[in-house]
Amino acid sequence: MSDNYVALLGTKGGPSIRPGSSMPTSNLFVLNGQKIVVDCALGVTRGLVDQGMNLKELSTIFISHLHSDHYLELGPLIHTAWCSGLTTMIDVYGPAGLQDYWDGFAASMKADIDLRIEDDGRDDLRDFVRVHVIDEGVVLERGGLTVSAIRTEHPPLIDSFAFSFRTAKHHAVFSGDTAPIHALEDFARGADLLIHEAMLESALPSLLERVGNGSDKLMQHWLRSHSFAHDAAKTATAAGVKRLALSHLIPSDDPSYGPQDWQNAVADYWDGPLIVGSDGVRIDL
Template sequence: MTPNYVALLGTKGGPSVRTGSSMPTSNLVVLDGQQVVLDCALGVTRGLVDQGINLKTLSTILISHLHSDHYLELGPLIHTAWCSGLTTPVDVYGPSGLQDYWDGFVASMKVDIDLRIDDDGRDDLREFVRIHTINAGTVFARNGLTITAIRTEHPPLIDSFAFSFKTNDTHVVFSGDTAPLKRLEEFARGADLLIHEAMLESALPSLLERIGNGSEKLMQHWLRSHTFAHDAAITAANADVKRLALSHLIPSDDPKYGPSDWQAACAPHYDGKLIIGHDGIRINL
């Protein structure tokens, strides 16, 4: 029987990649034999292969919102899967605007796609990728797996989503990118695993100094659109989740801070099992 697990393929918050940093946000959920890729940041293709996934089995992708550190590599992932033998439909679920991204991607790759159809005898990639625009509520229910979504607080975006994955035996929730969100507590009630974005409050000033451009806008964005680790822990405790995993870490690459700092931020508020995410970690369910 196929094991159930979540793999955090990329755990860095934000789109930049620097020496020593982890990769931006991508995830793999495997439940009852069904594989779902959640978010497709830079590095998602390599991350899936490193988990032992055969790319030609790609079938279902969710995109939480249209920030580049969540969908930059969506097109390249699907194209690489196609070059790796993919011949079956791929369903992509995400916010309004995703169709424009896909149309633009295949237009930019027209020369290559046409050549590979003619020279390699491949089916037309443009004909079997299906984009589905989602709203809050049920995303889909099939073969015993139900995925539902709620909107998060991630201004200025409106269409930004958290996701719940439920089978008869397992419940996994991803917070998506969000400021502290009270309704996430009920959404994640009793979950086996909550994967929540997190910032270290004490580390933000030095991070802004390292990567900022002199404007305070980046700090303002962090404070209004993301969640401190201690607030993620409070959400997990109030939702009575069995395990909390921190991901989309801000910062993820400051040598002055490590797992003990994240644990110290959460310990006063959550006494369940805490997992500090890192690229490639597989969490068995």
């Protein structure tokens, strides 16, 4: 197995959890010996441990945008890493608003944090977190790894980002949540791996009915703010990427649909290697 890989920890689109569903979006990128968590939905902590990661190693986190299925477990992940022996700084990169989230989480856990400082002799968790507000362009350069960002089309949010992770030997791109955009084609040009969100068009009406508390507004959000699987395939082909992985799957928990349906959805537009995302799958680079 390669020492450079991406693990899809959670591959479901949307915040709800139902019987049979996978977990919402989170990922682990490992490049040049660096471990970077990308998005922190429910289940990210368990997903990292299942990949064999010692939570004390947690150091770098990227959040693509402020929808709950991408950052709900950010605070609990950091807190659990602290309880697991973390004594080093964590850098969190993402949109404006993350600092408010972190400050609110830390305030909500003040009683526990203070108690563990006094009772366990731990250093103050609140001293270990740095939040960096990002924009388009190069976000991080470190140890032969360059991380860049572009804005995606994910209304009503403006600060919603795709990320490129590039070393001298490898290039992996994460689309984040987005409607189809030409900018992603150039951003992912020639990448070893494009991880792209995907919806199954025929499955949306029944999903809306199962959600129950949605309305036609939810359907309109899907249609204007996300990509069908065939859109992801078109982007991958236009970008000339080597492999395409579908994630943030909508739906991920309908027993009427399976991997073959996703393969069929891209077949007219993509003839390269395809990974239909499932929780815990590791993709070597």
